[in-house]
Amino acid sequence: MDFEFIRAYTPLYAEAAGLTLRISFLGILLSAAIGLLCSLVKIFKIPVLRSIVNGYIEVSRNTPLLIQLFFLYFGLPKIGVVLSSESCAVTGLAFLGGSYMAEAFRTGIEQVPVIQSESGLSLGLTKWQVFRYIILPQAVTTSVPVFCANIIFLIKETSVFSAVALADLMFVAKDLIGIYYKTDEALLMLVAAYLIILLPISLLCSWIERRVRYAEFGN
Amino acid sequence: MQNLGIRILFEGNNFLRLFGGLLVSLRIAVISMVLSVVLGILLGMVMTSKKRPVKFFTRFYLETVRIMPQLVLLFLVYFGAAKHLNVNFSGQMAAVIVFTFWGTAEMGDLVRSALESIPVHQYQSGFGLGMTELQVYRYIVIPQTIRRLLPSVMNLLTRMIKTTSLVVLIGVIEVVKVGKQIIDASRYTVPDAALWIYGVIFILYFVICYPFSRAAALLDKKLKD
Numbered sequence: 217m218d219f220e221f222i223r224a225y226t227p228l229y230a231e232a233a234g235l236t237l238r239i240s241f242l243g244i245l246l247s248a249a250i251g252l253l254c255s256l257v258k259i260f261k262i263p264v265l266r267s268i269v270n271g272y273i274e275v276s277r278n279t280p281l282l283i284q285l286f287f288l289y290f291g292l293p294k295i296g297v298v299l300s301s302e303s304c305a306v307t308g309l310a311f312l313g314g315s316y317m318a319e320a321f322r323t324g325i326e327q328v329p330v331i332q333s334e335s336g337l338s339l340g341l342t343k344w345q346v347f348r349y350i351i352l353p354q355a356v357t358t359s360v361p362v363f364c365a366n367i368i369f370l371i372k373e374t375s376v377f378s379a380v381a382l383a384d385l386m387f388v389a390k391d392l393i394g395i396y397y398k399t400d401e402a403l404l405m406l407v408a409a410y411l412i413i414l415l416p417i418s419l420l421c422s423w424i425e426r427r428v429r430y431a432e433f434g435n
Numbered sequence: 436m437q438n439l440g441i442r443i444l445f446e447g448n449n450f451l452r453l454f455g456g457l458l459v460s461l462r463i464a465v466i467s468m469v470l471s472v473v474l475g476i477l478l479g480m481v482m483t484s485k486k487r488p489v490k491f492f493t494r495f496y497l498e499t500v501r502i503m504p505q506l507v508l509l510f511l512v513y514f515g516a517a518k519h520l521n522v523n524f525s526g527q528m529a530a531v532i533v534f535t536f537w538g539t540a541e542m543g544d545l546v547r548s549a550l551e552s553i554p555v556h557q558y559q560s561g562f563g564l565g566m567t568e569l570q571v572y573r574y575i576v577i578p579q580t581i582r583r584l585l586p587s588v589m590n591l592l593t594r595m596i597k598t599t600s601l602v603v604l605i606g607v608i609e610v611v612k613v614g615k616q617i618i619d620a621s622r623y624t625v626p627d628a629a630l631w632i633y634g635v636i637f638i639l640y641f642v643i644c645y646p647f648s649r650a651a652a653l654l655d656k657k658l659k660d
Contacts, residue, residue, distance in 0.1 A: 274641075274645060274648070277593075278593065278597075278640070278641045279644070280599075280600035281597075282601060282603070282604075282611070283611070283637050286629075286633045287633040287637050290629040290630075291629050291630040291632075291633040291634060294626065368501070368502070372502075372503075372504040372505070375505075375506040375507060376601060376604070379603075386506060386510070386604075389510065393514055399514045399517075400515070400518065400519075406507055406510065407503070407507060410504060410507055411502065418498075418501075418502060
């Protein structure tokens with residue numbers, strides 16, 4: 217193990233980790249927005265839009281991110297749409313994540329039995345009050361664990377971005393292995409970087425999950 | 436329209452080559468799926484154990500797999516093993532190892548939760564009726580477990596098939612790599628080949644994965660009623 221090497225290249229990894237985090241953050245934010253819109257369309261059963269949303273969800277869930285990226289990055293420029301590595305990565309992540317987030321929100325809201333909102337309405341609560349006090353708290357408890365799992369899933373998926381020439385963690389690791397043949401050091405730093413990013417998020421998620429469980433029935 | 440890129444597919448044996456590449460991806464997926472299902476069932480049974488060391492160890496395994504991106508695991512096995520164990524895995528071998536390692540953990544967790552979701556009184560009733568342990572498993576536990584497992588196992592399978600697309604990054608010649616070769620070979624004759632080839636690969640993956648997720652959704656719905 218060459219610690220001098222590790223020390224020398226830590227800044228490079230830190231930079232790549234920063235990039236990974238930035239892309240993940242943007243992608244997850246966009247995914248959540250897309251997911252919210254799509255789930256609303258599905259819940260309110262808006263005609264036409266609903267079929268489009270359904271189609272989008274199936275396509276996005278049943279194709280690999282890598283192929284989506286290749287299509288965006290290498291395919292689209294041929295019809296005049298040129299995306300930079302970064303915007304391509306964010307678009308790809310949002311395209312993939314949107315459908316996962318939509319399903320998370322939808323199942324959350326749908327698992328609250330209709331009878332509950334009916335009871336609320338008959339008690340004289342307004343529609344907004346029903347949503348605010350009856351549906352939302354329960355929907356959140358179901359959605360949050362899935363939402364968290366999606367966040368981790370999406371951050372993990374960013375590891376393929378090296379394939380569209382984004383200088384992320386995988387890219388740096390592969391580069392160092394290729395140039396110096398310092399396989400151990402490069403891989404060790406790669407694993408460490410992902411642990412540093414994902415472990416806190418994973419722990420935070422399970423903490424949040426335990427907290428929101430109080431809102432469930434019987435707790 | 437004199438240069439419609441889609442003809443690239445029908446030039447020579449391009450389509451057959453893509454298809455051959457797809458078979459390589461599918462072979463990796465199928466082998467790892469079979470291994471994961473078998474090993475995962477065993478792991479799931481072990482995971483229901485109440486012993487603390489067993490719990491700790493299986494939990495640790497599961498969390499490691501959940502946190503590390505599959506691509507990182509592929510790199511670890513492909514580059515790491517070559518250097519340390521002095522075994523030079525082919526890309527395909529490395530892929531099968533990683534996918535099995537990952538799939539077994541996920542499958543194990545699914546089996547564990549399915550097993551644990553079966554109420555204790557069902558076992559007790561079975562014994563109360565004078566059934567042997569084997570009969571209780573054969574007629575009560577296993578049928579219910581399978582019903583609960585099927586939808587999530589289907590989803591796991593789609594995820595595995597999707598993830599095989601990553602193996603191109605450790606140099607396996609599969610559908611994406613073949614696609615690249617075709618694109619590179621026709622760079623000058625068909626400039627927009629990339630759009631068509633990647634489009635076709637996109638559709639191919641969709642065609643394979645969609646039936647699985649459709650089946651999962653249907654089963655899920657059917658079992659809820």
